[in-house]
Amino acid sequence: MLSIKNLHASVEGTAILNGINLEIKPGEVHAVMGPNGSGKSTLASVLAGREEYEVTEGEVYFKGKNLLELSPEDRAREGVFLAFQYPVEIPGVSSTNFLRTAVNQVREYRGQEPLDAVKFLALMKEKMKLVEIDQKLLSRALNEGFSGGEKKKNEIFQMAILEPTLSILDETDSGLDIDALKVVANGVNQLKSKDNATIVVTHYQRLLDYIVPDFVHVLFNGQIVKSGTKELALELEQKGYDWIKDEVSGTAV
Amino acid sequence: MSLSVKKDDKLSDLFLQTKPVPSGLEGFSGLKSEARQILLERGFPTTKNEEYKYTNISKRIADSIENPDAPSPISDTSQIESYRELLASIDGYEVVFNNGIPDLSQTDMSDAKFDAQLFSAMDASVAGRIGTIEKSEKDAFSALNTLSFSEGLFINIPDGTVVEKPIVLIHYVQADKNGDCIHPRYFVKSGKTSQATIIELTVYTGSQTVFVNALSEWSVAPNAHIRHYKLQDGHKDTLEVHNTSADVDRDATLMSVVLSLQAGMIRNNLSLNLNAGNCEGNMYGLYLLNGKTHVDNHTNVDHTQPNSDSNELYKGILTDHSRGVFNGKIFVRQIAQKTNAFQQNNNILLSEDATVNTKPQLEIWADDVKCSHGCTTGQLDEEALFYLRARGMSKESAKALLLYAFAGEVLDKISIEPFKKYCEKIVHERLGGSY
Ligand SMILES: Nc1ncnc2c1ncn2[C@@H]1O[C@H](COP(=O)(O)OP(=O)(O)OP(=O)(O)O)[C@@H](O)[C@H]1O
Ligand SMILES: [Mg+2]
Numbered sequence: 192m193l194s195i196k197n198l199h200a201s202v203e204g205t206a207i208l209n210g211i212n213l214e215i216k217p218g219e220v221h222a223v224m225g226p227n228g229s230g231k232s233t234l235a236s237v238l239a240g241r242e243e244y245e246v247t248e249g250e251v252y253f254k255g256k257n258l259l260e261l262s263p264e265d266r267a268r269e270g271v272f273l274a275f276q277y278p279v280e281i282p283g284v285s286s287t288n289f290l291r292t293a294v295n296q297v298r299e300y301r302g303q304e305p306l307d308a309v310k311f312l313a314l315m316k317e318k319m320k321l322v323e324i325d326q327k328l329l330s331r332a333l334n335e336g337f338s339g340g341e342k343k344k345n346e347i348f349q350m351a352i353l354e355p356t357l358s359i360l361d362e363t364d365s366g367l368d369i370d371a372l373k374v375v376a377n378g379v380n381q382l383k384s385k386d387n388a389t390i391v392v393t394h395y396q397r398l399l400d401y402i403v404p405d406f407v408h409v410l411f412n413g414q415i416v417k418s419g420t421k422e423l424a425l426e427l428e429q430k431g432y433d434w435i436k437d438e439v440s441g442t443a444v
Numbered sequence: 445m446s447l448s449v450k451k452d453d454k455l456s457d458l459f460l461q462t463k464p465v466p467s468g469l470e471g472f473s474g475l476k477s478e479a480r481q482i483l484l485e486r487g488f489p490t491t492k493n494e495e496y497k498y499t500n501i502s503k504r505i506a507d508s509i510e511n512p513d514a515p516s517p518i519s520d521t522s523q524i525e526s527y528r529e530l531l532a533s534i535d536g537y538e539v540v541f542n543n544g545i546p547d548l549s550q551t552d553m554s555d556a557k558f559d560a561q562l563f564s565a566m567d568a569s570v571a572g573r574i575g576t577i578e579k580s581e582k583d584a585f586s587a588l589n590t591l592s593f594s595e596g597l598f599i600n601i602p603d604g605t606v607v608e609k610p611i612v613l614i615h616y617v618q619a620d621k622n623g624d625c626i627h628p629r630y631f632v633k634s635g636k637t638s639q640a641t642i643i644e645l646t647v648y649t650g651s652q653t654v655f656v657n658a659l660s661e662w663s664v665a666p667n668a669h670i671r672h673y674k675l676q677d678g679h680k681d682t683l684e685v686h687n688t689s690a691d692v693d694r695d696a697t698l699m700s701v702v703l704s705l706q707a708g709m710i711r712n713n714l715s716l717n718l719n720a721g722n723c724e725g726n727m728y729g730l731y732l733l734n735g736k737t738h739v740d741n742h743t744n745v746d747h748t749q750p751n752s753d754s755n756e757l758y759k760g761i762l763t764d765h766s767r768g769v770f771n772g773k774i775f776v777r778q779i780a781q782k783t784n785a786f787q788q789n790n791n792i793l794l795s796e797d798a799t800v801n802t803k804p805q806l807e808i809w810a811d812d813v814k815c816s817h818g819c820t821t822g823q824l825d826e827e828a829l830f831y832l833r834a835r836g837m838s839k840e841s842a843k844a845l846l847l848y849a850f851a852g853e854v855l856d857k858i859s860i861e862p863f864k865k866y867c868e869k870i871v872h873e874r875l876g877g878s879y
Contacts, residue, residue, distance in 0.1 A: 239834050262833070263830060263833040264837060264842075266834075275831065278831070279830075279831040281832075283850060284845055284846070284849045289832065289837075292837060294836070353836065
């Protein structure tokens with residue numbers, strides 16, 4: 192489904208991703224971990240099409256298409272969804288209007304009929320239940336004045352509405368209380384199917400108790416320096432990153 | 445002997461010829477000769493004048509205006525189609541200004557709880573109010589209007605009257621030829637505890653170069669609540685100056701909303717004198733500029749007594765080679781303690797050649813006041829744009845959605861629903877969104 196080969200990216204001339212290789216198949220959950228500043232959000236942003244990041248080398252294919260050639264909106268329409276680490280507050284834009292426009296543009300791209308107001312409302316209701324998000328929140332301007340946790344929930348709500356094939360959750364767990372974490376994880380699990388895949392960027396093993404990964408990758412200095420199964424996350428939780436850093440510099444010497 | 449005429453004398457030559465005071469307006473001859481005297485002494489502003497530093501409207505007028513007198517009246521304004529649908533949906537009291545001259549013959553006043561009089565037929569008791577709120581010494585174009593108006597309208601909203609339907613002032617402008625100008629003039633006197641909404645539209649038929657030099661005075665009595673919405677939507681060869689001044693008394697509110705959409709050049713001078721306690725002056729503006737349109741909003745709010753509030757929000761979206769100017773003066777006199785004054789001017793530039801000059805000017809002499817001001821000029825928020833696109837919205841519709849949200853904050857101040865809808869629709873179309 193997603194194939195990343197030797198991906199290098201830089202921002203304002205500074206190299207941040209230094210050769211990422213990653214293969215993701217339908218139905219899989221991949222966890223990406225790694226110390227602050229190692230490039231996790233950069234990877235997520237490059238996949239979603241943020242224009243400040245310049246891809247200097249490598250390739251990314253998504254469902255057989257060259258992802259790097261697509262605009263951010265076309266990536267979303269193809270089924271890529273990024274749950275932002277820091278969702279943007281957009282005053283004056285109503286959550287409902289925005290989502291309906293987005294959904295219908297995605298549907299148009301996929302050759303589906305647009306949803307009318309009634310059908311869209313029904314869809315909203317169904318997905319609101321799934322992530323236990325309050326109606327009041329959605330009647331406000333998009334993310335404006337939302338608490339940290341509310342913003343994260345809203346990301347998962349949007350994901351539920353857009354039904355992506357590849358979801359990239361960038362630290363969706365940070366800022367969530369224990370109950371909200373369970374709700375969000377439960378939402379993600381319910382949306383999981385054999386046809387879609389998830390990349391979970393996180394610092395904490397805790398989330399991975401609920402969203403169980405098939406693979407865990409450690410990103411360091413813009414490279415995946417170690418991959419393993421869910422036991423690797425447990426090991427990181429106990430030992431931190433120093434041993435990996437040592438391993439990396441050990442091989443470098 | 446050849447006389448060399450200096451360029452900036454052209455306006456004096458054009459406008460300051462002595463002519464008789466129009467019949468019926470003899471009572472204003474003193475006011476008019478004072479205005480003429482001021483113009484003779486001071487002339488018209490150039491960019492050397494601080495107040496007109498960025499707005500060389502004198503030159504634009506000198507270059508394109510040829511005729512100091514209003515063009516002949518339009519034979520039948522009821523045949524003009526523009527705004528028909530809007531006017532029908534507003535269903536207000538329509539008062540026509542025909543090339544600057546108020547024409548009450550078309551206004552259905554049968555159930556109107558206010559009265560309207562022509563200056564030439566007005567009661568001597570109120571004639572003395574004209575020119576007391578907006579004085580000739582304040583601005584050259586204000587003096588020019590006073591010197592040049594050949595009729596005016598006096599609107600009187602009696603004490604305790606709530607005028608339910610909006611009063612719609614429609615300026616129909618039709619030049620005989622390029623280079624005509626008109627000087628519309630009116631005065632609104634609102635009595636104690638009265639309420640009214642005045643909507644003002646200018647309708648240009650044809651594409652001639654015209655100069656509209658309007659002036660209005662507003663007297664807002666204790667506990668009166670008055671709203672004034674003005675739509676400026678001309679074409680690339682319209683030049684407009686609007687001098688608007690209000691005296692606001694205790695417990696009263698005056699709200700002004702000005703939407704500037706198309707023009708060659710517009711200069712709006714808005715002055716609110718908050719003359720008593722617990723009164724409120726609210727000034728809102730939205731300008732969406734393209735081409736070479738130039739819009740200058742100069743506002744002035746004067747807090748002269750304790751406990752008054754002013755709120756101001758002007759927003760602009762500019763593209764192509766357009767230019768926006770904002771200057772907001774706030775005076776808080778020494779005795780005007782407990783004043784609250786807020787001012788904001790925010791601009792989005794969509795092209796490299798569009799410019800904005802914005803300047804807050806605060807003079808605060810009292811110490812126990814809450815004043816704040818801020819101005820921003822920038823591009824569209826890239827983070828927000830990416831967020832919307834990452835959800836599948838096209839770049840164009842994401843842009844339009846963000847711009848519309850930006851503009852919406854001003855449009856939301858309009859409380860007459862059909863007029864608001866109309867403005868929303870044209871702003872929507874202008875921002876090019878298909879969302
Ligand atoms: N727009 C930018 N301009 C300059 N530097 C940037 C920019 N974006 C990212 N960086 C730098 O790139 C590096 C990687 O950042 P990134 O956000 O991808 O890290 P991360 O792994 O997500 O970290 P965290 O765990 O703290 O979220 C950091 O050193 C960061 O400062
Ligand atoms: Mg990050």
